[in-house]
Structures are given as structure tokens and as C-alpha cells.
Amino acid sequence: xxxxxxxSISKRYRLGTLNAATLREEIQSLWDRWRxxxxxxxxxxxxxxxxxxxxxxxxxxxxxxxxxxxxGNGAGKSTLLKVLSRITEPxxxxxxxxxxxxxxxxxxxxxxxxxxxxxxxxxxxxxxGMSKGEVKAKFDEIVDFSGIEKFIDTPVKRxxxxxxxxxxxxxxxxxxxxxxxxxxxxxxxDGEFQKKCLGKMxxxxxxxxxxxxxxxxxNMLTSLCTRGIVLKQxxxxxxxxVDEAVLHYRRHAGQRGEATMDFEQAGxxxxxxAAVLHRVRLETVEGRACNTFExxxxxxxxxxxxxxxxxxxxxVPSFFVFDGMGDMLFVSVAVAADFGExxxxxxxxxxxSTIPGGxxxxxxxxxxxxxxxxxxxxxxxxxxxxxxxxxxxERLDEQAERTRSGYMGEHPGTIRPVLPWEIRSVDSAAHKPx
Amino acid sequence: MLHVxxxxxxxxxxxxxxxxxxxxxxxxxxxxxxxxxxxxxxxKYKQTVLGPLWAIIQPLMTTMVFAVIFGGxxxxxxxxxxxxxxxxxxxLGWNFFASTFTGASNSLAANVxxxxxxxFPRLVVPISTVVSGFIALGIQLLTFLPVWIYYAFxxxxxxxIDVSWPSLIVLFPLVLLQIALLALGSGLWMSALTAKYRDxxxxxxxxxxxxxxxxxxxxxxxxxxxxxxxxxxxxxxTVPIDAIKMMFLGQGSVEPMHVALSLAMTAAILxxxxxxxxxxxxxxxxxx
Numbered sequence: 194x195x196x197x198x199x200x201s202i203s204k205r206y207r208l209g210t211l212n213a214a215t216l217r218e219e220i221q222s223l224w225d226r227w228r229x230x231x232x233x234x235x236x237x238x239x240x241x242x243x244x245x246x247x248x249x250x251x252x253x254x255x256x257x258x259x260x261x262x263x264x265g266n267g268a269g270k271s272t273l274l275k276v277l278s279r280i281t282e283p284x285x286x287x288x289x290x291x292x293x294x295x296x297x298x299x300x301x302x303x304x305x306x307x308x309x310x311x312x313x314x315x316x317x318x319x320x321x322g323m324s325k326g327e328v329k330a331k332f333d334e335i336v337d338f339s340g341i342e343k344f345i346d347t348p349v350k351r352x353x354x355x356x357x358x359x360x361x362x363x364x365x366x367x368x369x370x371x372x373x374x375x376x377x378x379x380x381x382x383d384g385e386f387q388k389k390c391l392g393k394m395x396x397x398x399x400x401x402x403x404x405x406x407x408x409x410x411x412n413m414l415t416s417l418c419t420r421g422i423v424l425k426q427x428x429x430x431x432x433x434x435v436d437e438a439v440l441h442y443r444r445h446a447g448q449r450g451e452a453t454m455d456f457e458q459a460g461x462x463x464x465x466x467a468a469v470l471h472r473v474r475l476e477t478v479e480g481r482a483c484n485t486f487e488x489x490x491x492x493x494x495x496x497x498x499x500x501x502x503x504x505x506x507x508x509v510p511s512f513f514v515f516d517g518m519g520d521m522l523f524v525s526v527a528v529a530a531d532f533g534e535x536x537x538x539x540x541x542x543x544x545x546s547t548i549p550g551g552x553x554x555x556x557x558x559x560x561x562x563x564x565x566x567x568x569x570x571x572x573x574x575x576x577x578x579x580x581x582x583x584x585x586x587e588r589l590d591e592q593a594e595r596t597r598s599g600y601m602g603e604h605p606g607t608i609r610p611v612l613p614w615e616i617r618s619v620d621s622a623a624h625k626p627x
Numbered sequence: 628m629l630h631v632x633x634x635x636x637x638x639x640x641x642x643x644x645x646x647x648x649x650x651x652x653x654x655x656x657x658x659x660x661x662x663x664x665x666x667x668x669x670x671k672y673k674q675t676v677l678g679p680l681w682a683i684i685q686p687l688m689t690t691m692v693f694a695v696i697f698g699g700x701x702x703x704x705x706x707x708x709x710x711x712x713x714x715x716x717x718x719l720g721w722n723f724f725a726s727t728f729t730g731a732s733n734s735l736a737a738n739v740x741x742x743x744x745x746x747f748p749r750l751v752v753p754i755s756t757v758v759s760g761f762i763a764l765g766i767q768l769l770t771f772l773p774v775w776i777y778y779a780f781x782x783x784x785x786x787x788i789d790v791s792w793p794s795l796i797v798l799f800p801l802v803l804l805q806i807a808l809l810a811l812g813s814g815l816w817m818s819a820l821t822a823k824y825r826d827x828x829x830x831x832x833x834x835x836x837x838x839x840x841x842x843x844x845x846x847x848x849x850x851x852x853x854x855x856x857x858x859x860x861x862x863x864x865t866v867p868i869d870a871i872k873m874m875f876l877g878q879g880s881v882e883p884m885h886v887a888l889s890l891a892m893t894a895a896i897l898x899x900x901x902x903x904x905x906x907x908x909x910x911x912x913x914x915x
Contacts, residue, residue, distance in 0.1 A: 206913055207913075207914075275912075276639060277639070278745070278746055279639060279746035280742070280743060280744065280745070280746055280912055281909070281910055281912050281913055282639070282640075282909045282910055283639065283640065283641060284641060285641065287638065287639065287640040288638070288639040288640070289636060289637070289638050289639075290636065290637045290638075290639065291636050291637075294637070294746075296744065296745055296746065303740075303741045305666055305670055307669065307670045307673040307674075308666060312665070312666070312669065315662050316662050316663075316665075316666055319656070319658045319659040319661075320659060320662075320741060320745055320747060321745060322655075322656075322747065323658075325658040325661070325662070326658075348673075
């Protein structure tokens, strides 16, 4: 018997803004319905600005399955998880879930900066559905797992972001639900802690729990999951063993080949009340949109965003580059001090940064963007890990023949920096042929 | 292998119908209620020197301002009751209503961050503001009672105060319950409206102020001119505030007809509030 049964789950979003006109329309339609009974068109009537984030999504998940949900931006992954964790209702369709669900859509939900670590463990634990008694019983285990015993009575606003995440994940990891929904948690924290988390995920799985997992780190999905469901434009485009699912996704992601991701035009609102992301674009130094670069060519990353609220400390964008396996290669954050107050005010901004030619090796890379807004606490209005992919290729011409000293095979490694070399002969006399 | 409890099945589907209050769910999350109350209490007084003392100082200061402006300058009648005691008594019930109403009004908009990530019965949050309101009321009673005892038993003005002990002990908790339910009901209306149209966030402070002047807090019901009596009659807060004054000061003019109307209004507002709140809570996260 399946633990999750989803049947034709569909979710519609109404685009467009709410304004005086919508209030008037709403009152008008209420009035009409009241006067004419149910004869007036229902508010469900299709409209032009409808956007279906999910369309007829059906699947069965068995007890103990660890399922990776794979898909690009706007494929419907987050919406699906939101429906399954009851944050929002589906427009049509039905899901039946047997057992307690713990959603971990983002760690640290409900953490209050003024409360201490101890108080937040109770707050977070009860928000996630534990009783006070359950939290108490696991308290020591949680503190131990987080590794922040010393600061347990300090307000979390004084925590570093790493400590914050560790505490938050520790609470969530000790929920012991029958079904766990995880979305991009492990991207944060240091390597040591990530290993701890992976171990915990594995043990959750081994204890027979069902896990739904969304991550852009494809290799992590393949190592943790047994099954993959690929979503594309709100529908299931593949459902099967995780290796095949990743292959399927990668094959189709590769074909996408866009150099501009325009969230604004696509009607996707990425961000919150503090800031939103409009578009991301990759281009050559000459300003031509491009997603395939030569090895020696510089790669210009460009991001357009709007700040709605002023940031007390700073509001800086950053670029994330992941390799073909989904491992993070590096993060580049704008240095706030270089720009001063000017970038903290509400307004629309275009920021760009350049990966110098001759740094990345050939291959496929994924670009992610994030905005860090400090007011003065760290807040991330948006963090898109998989905005677009781009390729770095090498033309095997005379130049390449020279730099490769004639070797024309595969050059290993994810990066291929051009480093200065020095070779000098020492003690040449000793090796003189006799 | 973990054994899945087959009795625990959640069905997720679009909700039909009017009123969907998940009573069993609310009961399961009773611990969260306590923790939220604790959070609001601690967060409110963090980094203040006086801490919860503010819950005592604030009404005292408001009372003094009222005593100077309305009693001293405007010379509004207090039906022979010492002005300071009169305003303090009026504010006892009113502050309880106002703080609970304001808290409940903010419950959806202020917790978007949590609601966007985790499911729990949303009603837990406005209910927690009612509990917080009761705690603040308790603190306020600590200041009110000594002042009241002093005036009622140790001053000559006390002779005019006719305390009806039985009604005080039996009816006072019931009046507080009515205020709590009314504040919850109207707060649910406001939070549902604010979730959709942020304009109401600006209106809510104004509504509280206007509502206070429409309620016999700073003036006795007997001072309301006959042609404005209907306002007092349809305002569901009139009866509880006047009843509190009647119990503690022996001054008031509550009529049985008004009591019935006030109770009916409270029930209607609460029921309507639950309906609109449960309609908005299902998908409001999609529109933020």
C-alpha cells in the first residue's frame, strides 16, 4: 500500500496584481452571485492570466522510498512540495498521505532572532509538529547534533549563519516523521556538517522512512535517492530509477541552451517583499548573449533585480557556479564596501561580474544567483541555484596545440587555471654525458 | 521497519464548503499555542529595561493623560466617580480588547514567513494572541485592583461606589470571555482582509481608535445623547465595557435588550470571522 498517492494534482496561480480594480470586480461578482444565485460565472472561470504550476501530476510513493524531485526553474517542484506539505491547496486533484509529514522547505522556519537557541528549539520543534514533551525528550540529542552547546542560551541573532543553519537542521532532523520533505537544505554549512547531515538522511532512510528530496546537486540525488521524478512545465516527464531520471533531465536541460533567464517576462515572482529577481543573462565581453564560451574567453554574468526595502547594512548580489555534477565550484559575492550606500537603497539594479578566461575547464556548468540583504540580520530574498547552464568548449587549433604541448586528449579537472611555470636546470654538470 | 499508522491519513484536496475549522488539528498543536504566546511575550520585552513592567505603566500613563484631557480640560462627566478610577476601569476592558484585536489582525500578515514553509492550523496564531491578551489583562489587573480597593474602601468617594459582589465574581469572567471572542472575531476579519488588501493594515489602527470613542470608555453611557443611542446599541463593545463599570463602580445603564443584541453581534462577527479566515488561509500564501 502506498504511503503517498497523488492523483491529478493541479495548481493554478492567478498572475497579475491585486489592485482597486480587482477589489471592485470581486465585490461586483459577489453582488451578482448574491442576486442571481449561482447563475453568475464562478470565480474559478478560466482567465487569460492563469498560470498552471502543476498539471495532472499523479504518482504513488511506497513506504521507504527516497524520491528525488528533479526539474528546472518553474517546473513545479516547489509547488508540488508546498501542496504535499499542505502549505497551499491544490486547485484540482487529490493526494492521500498516510503518516506524519515534516516539511523542511527551508531550515530555521519560525526562528525568532530575539529568542535563545534553547527557546528556538522549542518554537521550531512545535511549529514543525512536535509536542513539547517530544522536544524535551530529544533536546540533548538535538543540541549535541548541532554542536553549539556553548551558545544554547544566546539569542540566535548573535549566531553566525552557519550556526543558525546547524541548529535549525538539527531540530528538523530529529522530527522522526513517517515522511520527510526536504528542499535544498544541504547546500549550506561546512563540509563536516554536510557529511553529518548526509549521514542523518541515510539513517532516516534506513529506518524505513520515506523521503522526498529536491536539490540541484544531482550527484547528491543519485547517491541518496532510489527513484527520481522529473517535472517539466508542471507535468511529470519522467518517473523511474534515479540514474535514468538524472540522465533524462540532463539531456533535456542541455537542449535548453538559453543565455537569458527572464523571470519577470515569464511571470515568475522570485523574491519577497525585500527584493525580487528580474533576469539573469550570460554574455561575452562584447555584450552578446551567449551560453557557450571558448576556454580562453571571459564569461560575463549579469543580474537584474529590484530592492523594495532599504538595507541597513548592505544588499549584495552573488553568483554561484556549479559543475556538471552539481557540486558547487565557487561563489562570488559583490564586496559591499566597494559600492557604499548607493546599492542599499530601494531601486532597480543591474550587476555584473566576470569569470576570467582560462579559469574553467571544458564542460557544462550551472549558474545560480542569490541576494544577501542585511538589515542588519542576514536575509536572502532569493536564492536560485539553477538559473541556467552554460558550456565551456575548447577549439583544438594551433593555439591549443601549443598550450597542450601537442597532447590532444582529455584534460582532467573542473577548473583549468593558467598558472605561471618556471623550470630551470640545476646541477646540469652532473648529468653531462660522460 | 517503521510501522505506519493507517489511522493517520491526511487527504489533500481543494476544500469545499463554508466553514472549515480543524478542531482536532488545533488540539494537536496546543503546545505550539503555548510556545507562540511565550515567543510574543519574550520578544515584546527583549532589550527593554523595564520589561513586563510596561504592561503596568502603559495603562497608567494613558489613564493619566485621559484624566487630564477628558476629565480636567474637557470636563466630561464621570457620573460622580473619581476620574482616575473611572478611566482606569474603562481601559481595563478596552485595552484587553484592543491588544487582542490588533494582535489577531496581524496574525496572517506577520507570519507569512512561517506559513510559507510549514503547515499547521493557521487559527493557532490568532488564538495565541487571545491568550497573550489574557496575560496582559492579568498584569493590568494587578495595577487595577490596588487602585480600585484604595478608592472604594479608603476614600470618601468610595461611599458612592456600590459593588455588587455576586455579579462581579460570576459575570466578570463571562464578560471577559465575550470581549475575547469579539476581539478574536473582528481580528479574524481584519487579518483575512489584510492578507488580500494591505490597505487594511493602515486602517486597523484608525479603526481601533474610532471604535474606542464609539464605546463608553471615557464617558458614561448615560452621557450619550438620545439621538446617538442607536450607535451605542449596535456597538457590541458597549455592553461589556459598561458591564465592567457596573460591577466595579456601581454605575451603568445596561439594558437587557442591549445585552441580547451585543451577544448576537459577537456571535455573528465571530462566525463570519471564522468563515472568511478559513477561506483566506487556504491559499493566501499564493498571493504574497
